[in-house]
Amino acid sequence: GVIHTDFERGFIRAFTIAYDDYVTLGGEVPAKEAGKARDEGKEYVVNDGDVIHFRFNT
Numbered sequence: 001g002v003i004h005t006d007f008e009r010g011f012i013r014a015f016t017i018a019y020d021d022y023v024t025l026g027g028e029v030p031a032k033e034a035g036k037a038r039d040e041g042k043e044y045v046v047n048d049g050d051v052i053h054f055r056f057n058t
Helices: 005-010 019-025 028-033
Strands: 011-018 037-040 050-056
Touching (some): 005 011, 005 050, 011 019
16 A cells, blocks of 8 residues: 555554454553554554554654
8 A cells, every 4th residue: 555655754653453452352551461562663564453553743
């Protein structure tokens, strides 16, 4: 896929959790506490079902 130029330029990282972990563990905080959440860089290839919070600078 293609990322919008402004978003690509300000990208910092992507906070990522697999959907199954997100649902099974009950959300973002429990997934993070269980070590299932991770920060990914711009080379990360998104997987189907990833729950992602993009962090970027405007």
